[in-house]
Amino acid sequence: xxxxxxxxxxxxxxxxxxxxxxxxxxxxxxxxxxxxxxxxxxxxxxxxxxxxxxxxxxxxxxxxxxxxxxxxxxxxxxxxxxxxxxxxxxxxxxxxxxxxxxxxxxxxxxxxxxxxxxxxxxxxxxxxxxxxxxxxxxxxxxxxxxxxxxxxxxxxxxxxxxxxxxxxxxxxxxxxxxxxxxxxxxxxxxxxxxxxxxxxxxxxxxxxxxxxxxxxxxxxxxxxxxxxxxxxxxxxxxxxxxxxxxxxxxxxxxxxxxxxxxxxxxxxxxxxxxxxxxxxxxxxxxxxxxxxxxxxxxxxxxxxxxxxxxxxxxxxxxxxxxxxxxxxxxxxxxxxxxxxxxxxxxxxxxxxxxxxxxxxxxxxxxxxxxxxxxxxxxxxxxxxxxxxxxxxxxxxxxxxxxxxxxxxxxxxxxxxxxxxxxxxxxxxxxxxxxxxxxxxxxxxxxxxxxxx
Amino acid sequence: xxxxxxxxxxxxxxxxxxxxxxxxxxxxxxxxxxxxxxxxxxxxxxxxxxxxxxxxxxxxxxxxxxxxxxxxxxxxxxxxxxxxxxxxxxxxxxxxxxxxxxxxxxxxxxxxxxxxxxxxxxxxxxxxxxxxxxxxxxxxxxxxxxxxxxxxxxxxxxxxxxxxxxxxxxxxxxxxxxxxxxxxxxxxxxxxxxxxxxxxxxxxxxxxxxxxxxxxxxxxxxxxxxxxxxxxxxxxxxxxxxxxxxxxxxxxxxxxxxxxxxxxxxxxxxxxxxxxxxxxxxxxxxxxxxxxxxxxxxxxxxxxxxxxxxxxxxxxxxxxxxxxxxxxxxxxxxxxxxxxxxxxxxxxxxxxxxxxxxxxxxxxxxxxxxxxxxxxxxxxxxxxxxxxxxxxxxxxxxxxxxxxxxxxxxxxxxxxxxxxxxxxxxxxxxxxxxxxxxxxxxxxxxxxxxxx
Numbered sequence: 001x002x003x004x005x006x007x008x009x010x011x012x013x014x015x016x017x018x019x020x021x022x023x024x025x026x027x028x029x030x031x032x033x034x035x036x037x038x039x040x041x042x043x044x045x046x047x048x049x050x051x052x053x054x055x056x057x058x059x060x061x062x063x064x065x066x067x068x069x070x071x072x073x074x075x076x077x078x079x080x081x082x083x084x085x086x087x088x089x090x091x092x093x094x095x096x097x098x099x100x101x102x103x104x105x106x107x108x109x110x111x112x113x114x115x116x117x118x119x120x121x122x123x124x125x126x127x128x129x130x131x132x133x134x135x136x137x138x139x140x141x142x143x144x145x146x147x148x149x150x151x152x153x154x155x156x157x158x159x160x161x162x163x164x165x166x167x168x169x170x171x172x173x174x175x176x177x178x179x180x181x182x183x184x185x186x187x188x189x190x191x192x193x194x195x196x197x198x199x200x201x202x203x204x205x206x207x208x209x210x211x212x213x214x215x216x217x218x219x220x221x222x223x224x225x226x227x228x229x230x231x232x233x234x235x236x237x238x239x240x241x242x243x244x245x246x247x248x249x250x251x252x253x254x255x256x257x258x259x260x261x262x263x264x265x266x267x268x269x270x271x272x273x274x275x276x277x278x279x280x281x282x283x284x285x286x287x288x289x290x291x292x293x294x295x296x297x298x299x300x301x302x303x304x305x306x307x308x309x310x311x312x313x314x315x316x317x318x319x320x321x322x323x324x325x326x327x328x329x330x331x332x333x334x335x336x337x338x339x340x341x342x343x344x345x346x347x348x349x350x351x352x353x354x355x356x357x358x359x360x361x362x363x364x365x366x367x368x369x370x371x372x373x374x375x376x377x378x379x380x381x382x383x384x385x386x387x388x389x390x391x392x393x394x395x396x397x398x399x400x401x402x403x404x405x406x407x408x409x410x411x412x413x414x415x416x417x418x419x420x421x422x423x424x425x426x427x428x429x430x431x432x433x434x435x436x437x438x439x440x441x442x443x444x445x446x447x448x449x450x451x452x
Numbered sequence: 453x454x455x456x457x458x459x460x461x462x463x464x465x466x467x468x469x470x471x472x473x474x475x476x477x478x479x480x481x482x483x484x485x486x487x488x489x490x491x492x493x494x495x496x497x498x499x500x501x502x503x504x505x506x507x508x509x510x511x512x513x514x515x516x517x518x519x520x521x522x523x524x525x526x527x528x529x530x531x532x533x534x535x536x537x538x539x540x541x542x543x544x545x546x547x548x549x550x551x552x553x554x555x556x557x558x559x560x561x562x563x564x565x566x567x568x569x570x571x572x573x574x575x576x577x578x579x580x581x582x583x584x585x586x587x588x589x590x591x592x593x594x595x596x597x598x599x600x601x602x603x604x605x606x607x608x609x610x611x612x613x614x615x616x617x618x619x620x621x622x623x624x625x626x627x628x629x630x631x632x633x634x635x636x637x638x639x640x641x642x643x644x645x646x647x648x649x650x651x652x653x654x655x656x657x658x659x660x661x662x663x664x665x666x667x668x669x670x671x672x673x674x675x676x677x678x679x680x681x682x683x684x685x686x687x688x689x690x691x692x693x694x695x696x697x698x699x700x701x702x703x704x705x706x707x708x709x710x711x712x713x714x715x716x717x718x719x720x721x722x723x724x725x726x727x728x729x730x731x732x733x734x735x736x737x738x739x740x741x742x743x744x745x746x747x748x749x750x751x752x753x754x755x756x757x758x759x760x761x762x763x764x765x766x767x768x769x770x771x772x773x774x775x776x777x778x779x780x781x782x783x784x785x786x787x788x789x790x791x792x793x794x795x796x797x798x799x800x801x802x803x804x805x806x807x808x809x810x811x812x813x814x815x816x817x818x819x820x821x822x823x824x825x826x827x828x829x830x831x832x833x834x835x836x837x838x839x840x841x842x843x844x845x846x847x848x849x850x851x852x853x854x855x856x857x858x859x860x861x862x863x864x865x866x867x868x869x870x871x872x873x874x875x876x877x878x879x880x881x882x883x884x885x886x887x888x889x890x891x892x893x894x895x896x897x898x899x900x901x902x903x904x
Contacts, residue, residue: 012888045823053824053825054823054824059823060823303888304888304889307889328877331880333882334884343878369494404853407857407890407892410879411863411864411867411869414869415864415867415869417867424760425863426744426777426866428784428856430783430785431497432500432786433784438756438859
């Protein structure tokens with residue numbers, strides 16, 4: 001009898017795993033249970049849908065549902081919610097609108113994703129308060145923005161200055177709304193460090209976004225619809241709110257089954273994505289991954305990690321053990337006319353927790369040769385461990401030439417290069433694309449001289 | 453008595469060495485002999501000067517002559533030509549317009565650069581035939597283009613489809629000239645491989661550049677001024693010609709002194725840039741460098757290599773031995789609206805000569821998420837060694853997002869990563885900057901599956 005691979009959750013990790021398993025072993029029975037309607041979508045596209053960069057929300061779907069079923073022969077069932085896992089019995093309990101049944105498995109992947117956090121703000125149940133995490137939530141926000149007449153929103157409050165908050169600020173400004181961003185911490189884009197945060201804040205203000213830093217939201221006022229955001233200091237009238245303060249891994253299903261949860265709150269896994277239960281794997285936003293610099297488990301819910309880990313699990317369950325691979329926490333974001341990026345460990349405290357002795361420098365270089373028209377500043381913070389002189393992270397920001405320069409450093413992190421090795425890379429140069437010494441080289445050179 | 457460091461040649465390598473030595477040891481006497489007038493210029497800027505991107509040619513000077521002398525206390529003497537080296541006696545012979553004298557040294561750096569090759573074409577002595585290699589040559593070409601009246605050129609022939617030929621084609625089209633590019637080989641940009649060559653040729657033709665491939669120039673016709681380029685097959689009327697068929701290292705001075713010349717024709721050096729003569733170093737376009745993939749000596753005359761090797765020699769001669777570092781042959785070029793890049797070893801024959809067994813794939817990906825507006829194709833050729841599965845090179849081309857992606861691969865070359873390691877890099881992703889799987893990851897993934 002053919003083996004059965006059951007996948008819980010039909011988004012990036014789940015569908016990558018299902019597709020890979022079926023491709024590697026067409027005889028395998030691959031069943032995916034998705035509790036909602038949408039599968040395989042890229043939530044990263046939602047801010048650009050709201051912005052109006054494209055009009056058909058189906059476009060954010062990587063592969064349509066029918067293709068998984070008809071071309072890839074995957075038994076994909078939407079509106080099927082897995083409500084229990086019995087690892088001893090190797091079964092899951094599935095609920096549909098019509099029935100509840102048991103499904104046995106030989107291998108199981110938990111790919112339940114993450115849920116947008118909504119803190120228990122006073123008044124959070126009011127209308128026109130949104131999170132943005134799946135296509136229906138994106139559609140709801142766009143519909144709200146599209147409204148005409150007296151209910152058309154003019155001012156929006158964004159709670160959280162992370163990358164989703166920044167992307168939504170740009171989208172709403174493009175749609176002509178007044179925008180207030182409320183960030184509890186001292187700077188927006190906290191994982192990018194304060195240097196990047198400050199530059200991005202200036203860009204936000206240059207684009208008429210009201211940035212409220214170090215500001216804790218206490219609640220929302222209004223009758224039915226939200227009418228104001230209340231902070232410690234003031235009350236700011238708004239017509240709608242988007243809450244983007246991060247996500248929590250959907251680990252409850254695993255936890256209830258007695259599967260080990262890591263310190264991050266996500267499901268603990270080994271290098272193959274296997275959980276503490278035999279033949280039960282976890283991948284994507286619900287699972288931990290090993291950080292390439294610290295070697296410790298981390299939780300960085302991003303699209304590539306989910307795709308890659310899912311694909312690796314899909315291969316592993318066919319009998320070809322494949323590591324899911326470590327992560328570097330690499331992230332890039334567009335903020336109006338700026339590109340910002342980060343990789344590895346930047347935060348000093350976080351570095352010390354990982355047993356490292358961080359030393360950092362910040363340099364300013366430029367995106368083109370000084371005589372070539374149209375260049376702009378690139379600022380790079382690069383961090384090394386004083387003991388090993390290894391590069392452990394970097395953050396950068398500028399109008400162009402930032403995102404892929406982050407990847408030079410990412411690659412160096414995986415290679416465990418020290419600053420001198422990075423300084424000696426034969427990086428590309430031509431006047432339209434940078435100075436003779438690439439900004440990354442300059443950062444490494446300055447950092448190296450600081451370590452001497 | 454203070455030690456004396458003598459430098460022959462005042463461009464990138466020479467002035468980097470002089471500056472570094474003086475900074476590390478202010479007591480050291482640092483003498484630079486430059487036979488011409490110009491020092492420390494970036495010849496890479498000349499096409500953009502001709503194009504009209506900037507009007508003051510002084511802008512391509514990294515550091516003005518006076519600054520070296522007055523601020524950095526370097527004994528920099530222009531119009532001083534070194535005509536002989538006596539390594540046994542540790543002296544050089546210097547000629548000026550007024551006198552000839554001997555100068556003794558404790559350490560010597562040969563940084564004589566390279567000379568644009570001018571094949572012995574019939575008619576090569578005619579007027580309005582140029583090479584482009586230093587500020588006066590750039591000025592001469594721009595003056596020719598700027599001419600008005602009957603002597604104003606309307607059609608230009610470019611001999612050589614390397615990166616200088618491509619950059620000059622763009623410059624001349626911008627200035628309104630008809631352009632013919634003559635390339636002896638089957639494709640332009642030979643070191644970038646045929647995939648990139650073909651895409652760039654299409655771009656050239658889309659910009660009304662006449663591209664003559666596999667076409668050997670036999671000579672030039674004209675009375676005083678050049679009036680036509682003669683090939684095997686036809687005679688094409690032109691009003692001016694630029695010859696850009698490569699450079700030869702200026703190694704004669706070293707050779708005459710009995711210093712070893714490498715197989716590439718450039719001066720052979722060890723890892724510190726030292727030649728076969730004690731205390732005599734060579735750096736920049738006149739010297740070889742070790743290729744990071746093959747480990748063999750190579751000659752890649754580019755700006756960063758010269759700057760870096762010069763700087764390292766400047767440090768070494770102060771008593772702190774510093775390797776010049778290997779090179780990867782990384783190069784990028786703008787061709788109208790395209791960016792093209794290459795790194796490592798792409799050519800199959802060249803790979804086999806280095807004892808490698810090349811396997812390559814070419815993939816097409818895109819510069820932005822499929823739903824994000826304005827994206828364009830990125831094509832990547834990636835090459836690995838079948839035996840070790842190490843990535844050994846890559847070439848890529850597209851309208852955006854190319855140049856720094858080359859550097860991801862460059863970094864992987866230095867780290868001796870295999871294709872699986874590259875496939876597992878946690879590279880950056882956001883919809884405005886690429887697909888979830890970065891094009892570099894996709895190339896590695898496809899190459900990896902070909903190796904299995």
